[in-house]
Amino acid sequence: MRASIGSAQTPLARRRRLPGPPRDRVKARLLRLYLALARRFGPQAWWPGRTPYEIAAGAVLTQHTAWASAARAVAALRARRLLRAERVAATPAAALAGVIRAAGTPRLKARRLRALTRWLLDRFGGRLGAMRRLPLGRLRRELLGVPGLGPETADAILLYAAGRPVFVADAYARRVLARHRLLGRRATYEEARGFFEAHLPSDPALFNEFHALLVAVGKAHCRTVPRCEGCPLRFDLRGRRPAR
Ligand code: SF4
Structure with a gap:
């Protein structure tokens, strides 16, 4: 996989060069978790995509769908030269649905992709680079106003397509935090996002890699039934069982 935003090696190297001890215990603990994941799984090179628009389109296509299926839909868009905002906007929803059917719920995702594309064209002329210059809170509120974009999709676009420091606190991340008693198991997406952002340096490259690594450990070990062995x-459980 290939990432077009940032370098997957950068945040790990940067953490190792921190000049002194982290300022708070939670921050230190999160960074230890991060380093342990980085050592085990290596650079994750998220998010695959040749352009910011392709990454944003992929974030919509992978909603409630495994990435492998979304990637087939992205490839189908590429084969028809439809990974450009202007061309998607000019394609009727029914035709677009036919192209992206590998991602599942194609009519719904075609509507959502067109809604996102219209917003990007109206707001930024289709140039996602302009998203780097707006105040983050306002930008996030606007993005959440696009039909069909929930917080996780909006934050994936902000982080991976626009390089903004927003933590994607998906189910994998929340599960690890809860099992390690860093957050309650009923913590909401917004609570978990706020937790990461409050305790980590506001660094998009770090957020990028940490989120990808939490997905890696979630798939390999922290499943519905955890495989702690x-x-x-x-090491972070300190001999205790994971919280239920
Ligand atoms: S599998 Fe166990 S040790 Fe690993 S992240 Fe989940 S709770 Fe923690």
Whole structure:
């Protein structure tokens, strides 16, 4: 996989060069978790995509769908030269749905992709680079106003397509935090996002890699039934069982 935003090696190297001890215990603990994951799984090179628009389109296509299926839909868009905002906007929803059917719920996702595309064209002339200059809170509120974009999709676009420092606190991340008693198991998406952002340096490259690594450990170990044996984060449980 290939990422077009940032370098997957950068945040790990940067953490190792921190001049002194982290300022608070939660921050230190989160960074230890991050480093343990980075050592085990290596650079994740998220998010695959040749352009910011392709990454944003992929964020819509992977909603409630495994990335492998979304990637087939992205490839189908590429094969028809439809990974450009102007061309998607000019394509009727029914035709677009036919192209992206590999991603599942194609009519719904075609509507959502067109809604996002219209917003990008109206607001930024289709140039996602302009999203780097707006105040983040206002930008996020506007993005959440696009039909069909929930917080996780909006934040994936902000982080991976626009390089803004927003943590994607998806189910994998929340599960690890809860099992390690860093957050309650009923913590909401926004609570978990706020937790990461409050305790970590506001660094898009770090957020990018940490989120990808949490997905990696979630798939390999922290499943519905946790497989703590052999998990790189087991040291943090300090002999306790994961919280239920
Ligand atoms: S599998 Fe166990 S050790 Fe690994 S992240 Fe989940 S709760 Fe922690």
